[in-house]
Amino acid sequence: MSFRKREGCARGNLAFGRLLALLAVVVSAGCAAQPTPASTPLPSPTPTIVVPLPAVSAEVNVYLLLVRPVTTDYAILYARDQPASVLQALVGELELVEPPPEMAEAHALLKEGYRLLAEGTAILETHPQPVLRSEAIFTQDWGVRQLWEHRRVVAEYLRQAMGEQGQ
Numbered sequence: 001m002s003f004r005k006r007e008g009c010a011r012g013n014l015a016f017g018r019l020l021a022l023l024a025v026v027v028s029a030g031c032a033a034q035p036t037p038a039s040t041p042l043p044s045p046t047p048t049i050v051v052p053l054p055a056v057s058a059e060v061n062v063y064l065l066l067v068r069p070v071t072t073d074y075a076i077l078y079a080r081d082q083p084a085s086v087l088q089a090l091v092g093e094l095e096l097v098e099p100p101p102e103m104a105e106a107h108a109l110l111k112e113g114y115r116l117l118a119e120g121t122a123i124l125e126t127h128p129q130p131v132l133r134s135e136a137i138f139t140q141d142w143g144v145r146q147l148w149e150h151r152r153v154v155a156e157y158l159r160q161a162m163g164e165q166g167q
Contacts (some may be wrong), residue, residue: 030139055161061102064154067110068095071154079117080140084125087118102157109150116143 053061069075069088079087091114097105120139123132 017105045104046166053158053161055164057100057102057111060102060148062101063097063099063107067094067107070094070114071110071147071151076144076151079114079144080121082117084086084120084122087121088116091115091118103154104148106157109116109153113143113146113150116140 053064056064091111094107094111094114099109116139120136120143123136123139130135
């Protein structure tokens with residue numbers, strides 16, 4: 001075999017390798033990432049250790065621990081991405097929770113927020129006309145606002161409890 005034939009063969013193998021690599025890149029770029037199933041409807045991306053707060057009662061600590069997975073920043077920001085059935089199931093679960101008297105107002109806000117999100121999402125899942133779509137988005141916005149208000153009420157309660165303990 002002559003040198004020229006070997007050189008041509010080597011160039012052909014190199015070109016084929018480049019073509020194969022390009023094809024692999026194109027195929028992998030075209031594949032959509034599949035979400036992994038979560039163990040809870042609205043998981044927190046990074047679990048952290050929760051230390052009971054000494055300034056509040058054990059009932060309040062238990063309540064805060066119970067609702068923590070659905071009140072994290074992550075849960076609130078991604079609540080709109082959940083299907084209506086998941087949000088409705090979550091509202092059903094929140095209905096079963098008996099909050100301590102100190103958390104009754106905050107819990108009402110939490111339930112209302114997820115109820116509004118479930119209603120708005122249910123409307124959007126039916127692919128409504130633009131007027132209904134606007135109303136559904138407004139309903140979702142109001143639901144998210146109620147979730148943030150829940151966080152504000154809880155933070156205010158904890159701030160007062162910590163202040164009272166310090167005195």
